[in-house]
Amino acid sequence: VVDALSWLEDADEGFGTTVLPYGSWTRGDDDRPRVGVAVGSRVLDVARAAWQLLPSRAPLLDGGTLDPLLAGGPAAWREVRDAVASWFADESAREVVEPLLVPADEVLLHLPFTVADYVDFYSSEHHATNVGRIFRPDGEPLSRNWKHLPIGYHGRAGTVVVSGSEVPRPWGQQRLADGRVVVGPSTRLDVEAEVGFVVGVPSSRGSRVPVAAFAEHVFGVCLVNDWSARDLQAFETVPLGPFLAKSFATSVSPWVVPLAALEHARTAPPERDPAPQDYLDDSAEPSGLDLQLEVRLNGHVISRPPFRTMYWTAPQQLAHLTVNGASVRTGDLFASGTVSGARPDERGCLLELSWNGSEPLRLPDGTTRTFLEDGDEVVISATAPGPDGAVLPLGDVRGRVARSA
Amino acid sequence: VVDALSWLEDADEGFGTTVLPYGSWTRGDDDRPRVGVAVGSRVLDVARAAWQLLPSRAPLLDGGTLDPLLAGGPAAWREVRDAVASWFADESAREVVEPLLVPADEVLLHLPFTVADYVDFYSSEHHATNVGRIFRPDGEPLSRNWKHLPIGYHGRAGTVVVSGSEVPRPWGQQRLADGRVVVGPSTRLDVEAEVGFVVGVPSSRGSRVPVAAFAEHVFGVCLVNDWSARDLQAFETVPLGPFLAKSFATSVSPWVVPLAALEHARTAPPERDPAPQDYLDDSAEPSGLDLQLEVRLNGHVISRPPFRTMYWTAPQQLAHLTVNGASVRTGDLFASGTVSGARPDERGCLLELSWNGSEPLRLPDGTTRTFLEDGDEVVISATAPGPDGAVLPLGDVRGRVARSA
Numbered sequence: 049v050v051d052a053l054s055w056l057e058d059a060d061e062g063f064g065t066t067v068l069p070y071g072s073w074t075r076g077d078d079d080r081p082r083v084g085v086a087v088g089s090r091v092l093d094v095a096r097a098a099w100q101l102l103p104s105r106a107p108l109l110d111g112g113t114l115d116p117l118l119a120g121g122p123a124a125w126r127e128v129r130d131a132v133a134s135w136f137a138d139e140s141a142r143e144v145v146e147p148l149l150v151p152a153d154e155v156l157l158h159l160p161f162t163v164a165d166y167v168d169f170y171s172s173e174h175h176a177t178n179v180g181r182i183f184r185p186d187g188e189p190l191s192r193n194w195k196h197l198p199i200g201y202h203g204r205a206g207t208v209v210v211s212g213s214e215v216p217r218p219w220g221q222q223r224l225a226d227g228r229v230v231v232g233p234s235t236r237l238d239v240e241a242e243v244g245f246v247v248g249v250p251s252s253r254g255s256r257v258p259v260a261a262f263a264e265h266v267f268g269v270c271l272v273n274d275w276s277a278r279d280l281q282a283f284e285t286v287p288l289g290p291f292l293a294k295s296f297a298t299s300v301s302p303w304v305v306p307l308a309a310l311e312h313a314r315t316a317p318p319e320r321d322p323a324p325q326d327y328l329d330d331s332a333e334p335s336g337l338d339l340q341l342e343v344r345l346n347g348h349v350i351s352r353p354p355f356r357t358m359y360w361t362a363p364q365q366l367a368h369l370t371v372n373g374a375s376v377r378t379g380d381l382f383a384s385g386t387v388s389g390a391r392p393d394e395r396g397c398l399l400e401l402s403w404n405g406s407e408p409l410r411l412p413d414g415t416t417r418t419f420l421e422d423g424d425e426v427v428i429s430a431t432a433p434g435p436d437g438a439v440l441p442l443g444d445v446r447g448r449v450a451r452s453a
Numbered sequence: 454v455v456d457a458l459s460w461l462e463d464a465d466e467g468f469g470t471t472v473l474p475y476g477s478w479t480r481g482d483d484d485r486p487r488v489g490v491a492v493g494s495r496v497l498d499v500a501r502a503a504w505q506l507l508p509s510r511a512p513l514l515d516g517g518t519l520d521p522l523l524a525g526g527p528a529a530w531r532e533v534r535d536a537v538a539s540w541f542a543d544e545s546a547r548e549v550v551e552p553l554l555v556p557a558d559e560v561l562l563h564l565p566f567t568v569a570d571y572v573d574f575y576s577s578e579h580h581a582t583n584v585g586r587i588f589r590p591d592g593e594p595l596s597r598n599w600k601h602l603p604i605g606y607h608g609r610a611g612t613v614v615v616s617g618s619e620v621p622r623p624w625g626q627q628r629l630a631d632g633r634v635v636v637g638p639s640t641r642l643d644v645e646a647e648v649g650f651v652v653g654v655p656s657s658r659g660s661r662v663p664v665a666a667f668a669e670h671v672f673g674v675c676l677v678n679d680w681s682a683r684d685l686q687a688f689e690t691v692p693l694g695p696f697l698a699k700s701f702a703t704s705v706s707p708w709v710v711p712l713a714a715l716e717h718a719r720t721a722p723p724e725r726d727p728a729p730q731d732y733l734d735d736s737a738e739p740s741g742l743d744l745q746l747e748v749r750l751n752g753h754v755i756s757r758p759p760f761r762t763m764y765w766t767a768p769q770q771l772a773h774l775t776v777n778g779a780s781v782r783t784g785d786l787f788a789s790g791t792v793s794g795a796r797p798d799e800r801g802c803l804l805e806l807s808w809n810g811s812e813p814l815r816l817p818d819g820t821t822r823t824f825l826e827d828g829d830e831v832v833i834s835a836t837a838p839g840p841d842g843a844v845l846p847l848g849d850v851r852g853r854v855a856r857s858a
Contacts, residue, residue: 326636
């Protein structure tokens with residue numbers, strides 16, 4: 049993404065000057081987190097810049113996390129983003145801004161916001177169908193509610209961690225093929241490549257958030273790896289759903305990309321049959337996002353899941369989440385569910401990629417994988433279409449499996 | 454509970470001077486919440502008292518919620534409780550304490566702590582068996598994992614509300630008997646009488662909390678009504694568990710009772726077969742609690758669930774919750790699941806009491822109920838054995854169903 053209009057010398061590196069994602073960082077001995085905006089290969093200390101160039105909004109940026117900005121609402125989001133963008137196009141802001149840029153490789157990135165409730169959906173038809181075929185080879189692959197509503201469940205907010213955090217292999221109970229139930233480290237540890245949506249503006253209990261009000265509540269997106277222990281999951285999941293199989297860690301990318309950066313990525317979702325219920329009708333405008341994900345295992349690309357194929361979209365997920373009158377809060381995170389496309393090399397988890405371990409992946413380094421081994425590193429990244437044919441980077445979420453304690 | 458040793462005139466009313474539960478309250482125009490201890494028919498402004506009588510611990514009580522006290526840990530919990538108890542036995546403290554007592558009927562009670570993650574278990578064998586019989590009359594009533602681990606799932610922390618909060622009837626999708634899927638207000642709204650455990654001291658991610666460390670982490674208990682929409686639940690629950698059927702509201706009692714008040718309630722849990730896995734072995738000391746619950750509908754007692762019958766105990770639930778390396782945080786709430794005893798009049802939800810609507814309850818006022826109607830009020834209360842044969846009140850959680858918006 050080259051921005052010829054910017055004074056920034058490295059405007060063609062990293063996030064460029066078009067994405068302008070927000071994160072939380074520290075550097076060196078100063079352990080007070082600051083809000084940053086990633087530009088080129090650097091991070092802007094945006095609160096300090098705002099105190100000089102946009103003092104009315106500076107308090108929203110000065111809390112160390114995105115929480116105050118998230119709660120600020122769409123008008124504030126727009127005003128801050130427009131101002132920051134203008135600083136990099138405007139030579140007169142350079143004197144203030146340039147000294148507040150820190151090399152990105154010198155900062156430590158933190159969880160960018162306080163996660164309130166974490167919900168995980170299950171909205172890829174290809175993923176849900178593959179999982180159904182693997183676990184119920186003789187039955188209908190999709191449960192009969194699947195095309196009526198976006199299936200979802202609550203996850204553990206307290207174990208959402210920032211990219212780079214170690215993921216100790218979880219323990220738990222599993223039933224062996226011979227029927228014995230044993231306790232030990234999971235031997236079927238998996239990833240799930242997902243896109244997460246970050247709620248800014250709360251809703252009140254007893255009210256519903258319509259599809260059309262999505263952008264009044266949701267601030268932006270991050271990438272999510274919803275680590276999953278398939279052996280624990282298989283044993284525990286009936287009757288109340290996944291619990292310990294998911295709750296040990298969920299990694300998120302450190303840079304939250306505002307919805308405003310994804311205007312060119314908006315796309316029509318796939319055809320739905322049956323037609324969604326009225327409260328899920330998202331036909332008024334394109335509610336899908338044409339994001340292209342990529343999953344790397346120890347540096348090797350193992351999948352390229354296309355987010356545009358998701359059956360249920362984020363505005364539908366938020367409308368569903370609140371149709372019963374449940375409220376959302378600043379910092380709520382809801383994730384898409386594993387993103388899988390129609391092709392085998394577009395599948396977003398190892399369960400599908402290795403077809404439950406029966407078809408090991410051969411990696412270019414000569415090794416094979418069914419599920420994750422200790423020391424394995426997984427990186428999920430994504431891009432989106434930008435203005436004038438540009439391809440915008442959306443960052444990545446990474447994590448390495450550690451031996452369990 | 455008469456305490457003849459106390460100078461408090463109404464020591465035989467309300468919570469007496471033995472339970473000493475903590476809550477958060479405001480009065481009149483002063484909208485800054487304060488931490489209170491309920492004694493007799495009054496509420497002590499405990500932070501103000503502590504600034505004079507226990508200044509070293511006063512900061513833990515001065516935040517408006519229990520959060521700082523919860524994080525303070527067992528030594529602080531003991532020290533504060535012992536001090537407060539001594540104030541009511543000691544005439545010399547009376548001069549400070551008595552002016553800081555406010556009539557309980559003049560205060561407004563708030564959510565006593567910030568709910569971090571909310572987990573709901575399913576640990577009554579009678580309840581799980583009844584539910585199995587109702588929904589799978591031809592199958593085994595208990596899923597085959599049930600006696601191996603405490604089944605649980607994450608609920609929505611953001612919709613945990615304090616007793617007295619209105620509960621608007623939830624909307625959602627349900628499948629009618631003729632197969633049509635419709636959207637509308639739930640017609641099978643239910644209660645679940647439960648006991649909740651409040652975590653004080655966090656654990657670290659990647660570590661496990663053994664059964665024996667329960668009291669180092671858990672501060673106390675509250676009563677929980679986990680409102681449930683059975684029609685929404687039936688349609689959505691396969692394959693990932695309950696979601697909107699539970700997420701619209703969970704009510705908790707305003708007074709958190711410290712574990713220290715329940716020493717006389719400790720009891721051996723029922724026999725387990727098979728023997729629990731090592732990490733769930735709770736045989737070293739009595740891990741159950743002999744609490745007696747009572748459920749009232751519009752003032753009429755409809756059930757008296759005995760908590761001592763729970764198959765899985767709270768120390769086991771915490772050990773299970775963390776066996777995979779998941780961390781707990783200050784303010785985590787985990788609930789027991791519906792408490793049901795062996796007898797029909799000991800069942801903790803209307804699904805069981807009305808056998809899924811097929812056996813309507815006849816109330817003394819001449820009306821009948823299968824599930825809840827608009828305007829219905831449900832009150833769940835409990836008592837526990839105290840010292841010298843006393844019966845300690847543990848408060849109540851109440852809520853009224855409102856018509857959906």
